[in-house]
Amino acid sequence: MLSHIPDAIELVDYIDDGEQARHYQFRLVNINKPSEKNTNNNTAKHHWQDAQPGQFFMLNVPSIGEAAFTFTEPPNEQGEFRALIRQMGKLTTTLFTLPKGDILGARGPFGRGWPLEKINKKNIIIIAGGCGLAPLVNLIDSLIDNLTASQQLVLIYGAQNKQAQLLTTERERWQQHIKIYNSLDEINDQYTLVENESQGTPLDIVDIALATFIKPATTALLCGPEIMMNSAAKKLVDNGIASDDIFLAIERRMHCAIGLCGHCYLNERYVCKNGPTFSWQELQ
Amino acid sequence: MEIYHLDDLSLLQQHLLAQYQLYQVVKNDDKQCSWQQQTKERNEPLIAELPQSSAKDFFFAEHENLLIFNGEYFQETLPTPAPFVLFGILSCDLTAISYQDQFFKDDPYYQARRQQCLLVGLDCIKPCQQGFCPTVDAGPGVREHTADIILHPLENHQWLLISTNDKGTEAIKGLSLKTCHWHFLTQRDLTLHQCEQEFTDDSDITQAIDKLNNGEVSDSFWQQLAVQCLGCSGCTTLCPTCSCYGTRSITDESEDKKVITQQRFWDSCLYEGFQREASFHNPSAEAGKRVQRFWQHKFGNEFFAEFNRHGCVGCGRCEQTCPGVIGVHSVMKRINNNA
Amino acid sequence: MCADLVKTICPFCGVGCGICLKVDEQGQLLSVEPQQNHPISQGKLCDKGWSTAYAINSDQRLTQPLKRINKSFYPISWQEALTTIADELTAIIDESGSQAVGVISSARASNEDNYAAQKFARAVLKTNNIDHCARICHSPTVAGLKQSLGSGAMTNSAKDILETDLMLVFGADPTENHSILGGHIMQAHAQGTELIVVDPRVTRLAKLTPMHLQLKLGSNIALINALLHVIIKEQWFDQRFVESRTQGFEQLAKHVKDITPESVESTTGVSAELIRTTARAYSHAKRAMIFYGMGITQYVSGTNNVISLANLALTCGHIGKAGTGVNPLRGQNNVQGACDMGCLPNVYPGYQAVAELENQEKFSKAWGTKVTQQAGLTSLGMTKAAQSGDFRALLLFGEDPVVTDPDQNHVQSSLKNLDLFVVAELTMTETAKLADIILPAASFAEKDGTFTNCERRVQKVNQAIAPLGEAKGDWQWLQALAKEMGSKLLNWQSSEDVFNEMAALTPPYQAMTYQKITDNSGLQWPCTNETPNGTTILHQQSFPIGRARFICVNQVDIDESTDDNYPLLLTTNRLHFHYGCGSMTRNSPLLERETPPGVLFINPIDAKALNINHQAPVSIKSRRGYVETRAMFSDDVPVGLVSMPYHFKEAPSNQLTNTAQDPVTKMPELKACAVVVAALAKDQVPKTIQQLQEGK
Known part of the structure; x- marks a missing residue:
């Protein structure tokens, strides 16, 4: 049987990042405390540790309901995990008012994450827009950790404007190892663009980014607004990347995350169960 | 499979009433049919009429508490219904239950109710007004795998009783029944075949299904059709296979401590807000897209592949309840004429 | 599981669709389904009808009388509520006369409730100050x-x-x-x-x-x-x-x-x-x-x-x-009935003119008390007189004028000026928040009675569940209040008693009884001894005035046209998934999800010129008020015209609308006023009117 029941989590900490966004740190409350509810013994690996990059969890803010978020750091042995959350609707607005120490709920991990077997050791172009960088964070970290000499990784990151850019610390860290291009939709008159920064959308830099590769990029990972991803995917196909080597992370409203409530449909598929990552080929 | 002859239907009803809560379709003064509980004292005649509301609410409740949160942890609130029988359920609705059994196979709430239920199916020997069950392989005769017991009317108020599985056999244990000859089954087939012949021409529907699956229905057709969708949720509410739901939290602070209940409730994919995200991004903002998805879900090959049948069971309820005159018959006709 | 299916009439609009309420063994309302063989709706309902159970079962329902002390409400007993109201009403009438008090009844309540309301005003309070919301619709x-x-x-x-x-x-x-x-x-x-x-x-x-x-x-x-x-x-x-x-x-x-x-x-x-x-x-x-x-x-x-x-x-x-x-096409479920019942200052039940001596005598005799000859005030007249202090006490039920009436600020300050303001409601509406005493009202599912739909069909409403908490039907509490004031004039045992008294005094309803209404799936008035089965088509042989009159009328332009400061015209509209002030429909999680709380429909060409994006926060200002909401692009409104639904208390269009009136009926010009629309900062969440007012 599927479970609709969240595990209790503690809101451990949060730090602001960009405009109206925060990194939240949560801790699964009962993971290491054997109790009537949790008969797992201490040493066994809990199922949350199976979380793969690109998978998501349902955050339960009890007085409001549930919504889907991705991990920026997956649950560790102690049951601690992180997520980047933007204040958007009722649930996140309420979350932003909650104090540290509050008990909330989480269900997961859910869905099909990034296809690691198809990504490993490949030359990869990553295109992310706005909050879309969040589901890529721990993947980029692990790709960098395992980067081989012949392998190249390039990231294009687009944001509305300078204030809306997220994950600055992470991007600074990655900058040491991989090439990053930033695009800004709007800049004000006084602002001077820094290196590898341009005005426009990520699409405008795809050609430049592809030219960075010594051996051509063979794989692409996309995450962000659907219109942007669709245009980018078409452009990448035109540039010779196979449609089954282009992967998109799709976002949908979700209530159950287990393929029942129907909200996240995408043609005949459900994003929660069959996604959230799909190859461009699958979406044709 | 076991076949019996039943002289007196009330014997079976009384027998089942001793073990189960018994629900049966009853017609009121206004000729409206609905599922009503029967008792030993109140026991109405069995009728082969389609109730306006299907039986899906018995398993997938219209509103249902999923869990409560007490401030520390979350607790499942599974229903614990007493054993019950749906007595005289028609083939289209049985097919829909079988469809939902598959969809909700791993849903604990659905299954908690479903496990407690005995399904006594009733063959239709006359076509109903809006129905087209033969077209979508859902009737008029009860499909064996969809019911535990099948009733088939014979002449002189006699009945053929077919037990299709152990659950059915267990339920009739202790009831004195005469086994009967298999040729009654042949006779049943004949009667049902004759009934099938009496259904009106279904070429509108079969042709429209083909057009739908051959990509011959344009986006602009759906857009124009969707002008008439008022987003009332009538079709999805009455459709026996529709299963979309929403969730909400209800906080009860009346006592000294706060209890939060999470509830799920029937939703409709035809509402504009169904897929709208907090960012206002809405993949199905256009009514045409939503209406198209609804019909694709009922008749599309991609769903047929998953469930081994169409999502539509041919009950015709959407035709009757749609204020915008775009129920199944109207839509299929328009697809044929205009798409 | 559903134990009972109760046939009744949908409580939303004037169409009067047949609805069945599904009730479980515990007497809880589970959900609804349409009446398959109803003469009008024939097995169909709209999204509001399908969502009825959410409105009735809402956890927002008021379940006991409340009294306001300073800014907070405290529960009190019915007895205390009635005594307080009775004492204050009596004192005000003694001091300022009957013209200083009045009743606003509801086009959502039953005929029985409305009949009782006008009788309470005319026979007990001795005033023709009785009105309802038809003033602002029809x-x-x-x-x-x-x-x-x-x-x-x-x-x-x-x-x-x-x-x-x-x-x-x-x-x-x-x-x-x-x-x-x-x-x-x-x-x-x-x-x-x-x-x-x-x-x-x-x-x-x-x-x-x-x-x-x-x-x-x-x-x-x-x-x-x-x-x-x-x-x-x-x-x-x-x-x-x-x-x-x-x-x-x-x-x-x-x-x-x-x-x-x-x-x-x-x-x-x-x-x-x-x-x-x-x-x-x-x-x-x-x-x-x-x-x-x-x-x-x-x-x-x-x-x-x-x-x-x-x-x-x-x-x-x-x-x-x-x-x-x-x-x-009349708006509310019983706006026809509320008019028929004489909840208008100038007519008794059945449109019998108050000014006619003959009618005054008829009702004085029937009710056993002398009715007043003095003309009554309309609802807007009452709020106006409240402003000046001439009108001091108002009983109001089932209406939310603070959201639905034009020029909200004016309405609010008038109501605040009252010495006694009593509201009977299902939930805490914006209007109820201003009351001195709030009475918990029973919903349509909790009472027997009749509604009259827009085609004059009087239909039977049947009780399906017990009133929630201590809620009471309107005629029941009006009767209790009359008794508390020492009057025995409202003396009925059942809704049927009220109906029979009314039918005897109301010519178009003359030949109607509950039984006949039920047997015929409703009866259309006039239903008299000459037309015992009702009348589907009026004026077949002659008009009530003999020959119909051609009356010459001239084009009158809208009162407020656009200018440089207010360059756009604003009109109001309704959304099919909400109803009136939204106090019922907005309890449905499904209907509430359909839009953000408040929207402005604007043509993309106008929006582009103003640098406004789809779904972006905007401000709208007229000569009377200011609200914030979200822009919704729509080609359905022409360039130069913007449109706003009035269902949302967060962004009420009636902050903006014009109070200029039709000289005959005092109907305000809600359909047209001049406004200026501007974009707000991109990430700003539109402030609700409550937040804006607190900010002032």
């Missing part, structure tokens, strides 16, 4: 049709839609506001009935027909006069009907002689050709029906607009026959 209908035809109600029936050859929908959006009737119109159109839509907005029906006259706001009379001009000039009118059934045709013909289609092109924005085509189609149709709504009534020219439509129908003889008529 008072021009009552006034206009009364003058032209002699009766202010829908002349024909819903079933006529399937018997007509042409439907002329004028300033009405039936698929959104009267969805099931709108569905009948769509059905008839699909079967070949001609459909002509006259509306400044591209309504759903307008999208289905090539015949859409997208007239400029408030140019109805100019357009209708031009239609009449063509019909008369071309001799397309029904001469026999005009000669035998009407009077004043000569003057009308003279009046419109020079109003050519060309002469009104710029006023109306409709091409002369389209006007001619429409005139031809309407006059040549064998049977043609006019439907109209608040796009006709909510103007300073509301009454004259209604009169013009009557002129049009009379000229072509499209009245008094099946498939014809002048058919106002």
Whole structure:
């Protein structure tokens, strides 16, 4: 049987990042405390540790309901995990008012994450827009950790404007190892663009980014607004990347995350169960 | 499979009433049919009429508490219904239950109710007004795998009783029944075949299904059709296979401590807000897209592949309840004429 | 599981669809389903109807009387509530006289409740200060049709839609506001009935027909006069009907002689050709029906607009026959009934004029007390008099004027000025928040009674569940209050008793009983000894005033036009998934999800010029108020016109609307005022009116 029941989590900490966004740190409350509810013994690996990059969890803010978020750091042995959350609707607005120490709920991990077997050791172009960088964070970290000499990784990151850019610390860290291009939709008159920064959308830099590769990029990972991803995917196909080597992370409203409530449909598929990552080929 | 002859239907009803809560379709003064509980004292005649509301609410409740949160942890609130029988359920609705059994196979709430239920199916020997069950392989005769017991009317108020599985056999244990000859089954087939012949021409529907699956229905057709969708949720509410739901939290602070209940409730994919995200991004903002998805879900090959049948069971309820005159018959006709 | 299915009538709009309430063993309302064989709705409901259970079961329901002390409400007993109200009412009447007190009843409550309310006002309080919300929807209908035809109600029936050859929908959006009737119109159109839509907005029906006259706001009379001009000039009118059934045709013909289609092109924005085509189609149709709504009534020219439509129908003889008529689509489930019951200051039940001595004597005798001769105040009159301190105590039920009435700030300050303000409601509305005493009202599912729908069909409402908590039906608490004030004049054992007393005094209801209503699935008035089975079509042989009257009317422009400071026109509309002030529909998680709390529909061209994005936060300002909400791009509103639904207390359109009134009925011009719209910062969440006011 599927479970609709969240595990209790503690809101451990949060730090602001960009405009109206925060990194939240949560801790699964009962993971290491054997109790009537949790008969797992201490040493066994809990199922949350199976979380793969690109998978998501349902955050339960009890007085409001549930919504889907991705991990920026997956649950560790102690049951601690992180997520980047933007204040958007009722649930996140309420979350932003909650104090540290509050008990909330989480269900997961859910869905099909990034296809690691198809990504490993490949030359990869990553295109992310706005909050879309969040589901890529721990993947980029692990790709960098395992980067081989012949392998190249390039990231294009687009944001509305300078204030809306997220994950600055992470991007600074990655900058040491991989090439990053930033695009800004709007800049004000006084602002001077820094290196590898341009005005426009990520699409405008795809050609430049592809030219960075010594051996051509063979794989692409996309995450962000659907219109942007669709245009980018078409452009990448035109540039010779196979449609089954282009992967998109799709976002949908979700209530159950287990393929029942129907909200996240995408043609005949459900994003929660069959996604959230799909190859461009699958979406044709 | 076991076949019996039943002289007196009330014997079976009384027998089942001793073990189960018994629900049966009853017609009121206004000729409206609905599922009503029967008792030993109140026991109405069995009728082969389609109730306006299907039986899906018995398993997938219209509103249902999923869990409560007490401030520390979350607790499942599974229903614990007493054993019950749906007595005289028609083939289209049985097919829909079988469809939902598959969809909700791993849903604990659905299954908690479903496990407690005995399904006594009733063959239709006359076509109903809006129905087209033969077209979508859902009737008029009860499909064996969809019911535990099948009733088939014979002449002189006699009945053929077919037990299709152990659950059915267990339920009739202790009831004195005469086994009967298999040729009654042949006779049943004949009667049902004759009934099938009496259904009106279904070429509108079969042709429209083909057009739908051959990509011959344009986006602009759906857009124009969707002008008439008022987003009332009538079709999805009455459709026996529709299963979309929403969730909400209800906080009860009346006592000294706060209890939060999470509830799920029937939703409709035809509402504009169904897929709208907090960012206002809405993949199905256009009514045409939503209406198209609804019909694709009922008749599309991609769903047929998953469930081994169409999502539509041919009950015709959407035709009757749609204020915008775009129920199944109207839509299929328009697809044929205009798409 | 559902244990019982109770047949009753949907509590939302004036169509009066048949609904069944599903009740479980514990007496809880589970959900609803349509009545399959109801004469109008035939197994259909709109999204509001389907969501009824959410409104009734809402955890927001009031379950006990509340008393306000400073800014907070505290629960009190019914006895304490009644004593407090009775004492204060008596004191105020002693000090300031009966003109200082009044009652506003509800078009949502039953006929029985409304009859009791006007009797309470007239017999117990001794005042004609009794009114309800028809003031802001269809008072021009009552006034206009009364003058032209002699009766202010829908002349024909819903079933006529399937018997007509042409439907002329004028300033009405039936698929959104009267969805099931709108569905009948769509059905008839699909079967070949001609459909002509006259509306400044591209309504759903307008999208289905090539015949859409997208007239400029408030140019109805100019357009209708031009239609009449063509019909008369071309001799397309029904001469026999005009000669035998009407009077004043000569003057009308003279009046419109020079109003050519060309002469009104710029006023109306409709091409002369389209006007001619429409005139031809309407006059040549064998049977043609006019439907109209608040796009006709909510103007300073509301009454004259209604009169013009009557002129049009009379000229072509499209009245008094099946498939014809002048058919106002009335808003609330029982607005017809509330009018019929005499919840208007100038008439007793059955439209018997208060000013007539004979009627005063009839009611004095029937009620066993002398009724006052003094004229009563309208609801706006009461709020105005409250402002000046002349009006001191108001009992109000089932209405939310703070959200739905024009010029919200004025209403609010008037209500605050009252010495005693009592509100009976289902939930804590914006109006209830201003009350001194709040009484918990029983919902339609919790009471017996009758509603009268827009086609004059009186239908039986049946109790399905017990009143929630200590909630009471309206006539029950009015009766208790009368007793508390020492009056035994309201003395009934059951709703049926109330109905029977009313029917005996109300000629059109004369031959009705509960049993007959149930047996006939409702009865359409007049139902008298001569017409014991009711009347589906009015004016078949003659008009109540003998001959119908042609009345010449002139185009009156909207009161407030645009200028440099307020360059856009604002109109109001309704959304099909909400109803009135939203106090019921907004409890449904499904309906509430459909829009953000408040929207402004704006043409993308206007939006672009103002640098506004789809769904972006915007501000809207008129000469009277300021609100913030979200912009919704829509090609359904023409350039230069923006539109706002009035359901949302967070962003009430009535902060902005004009209070200029129809001189006859005092109907405010809710359909047109000048505004200025501006973009707010991109990430700003629109402030609710409550937040804006606290910020002040």
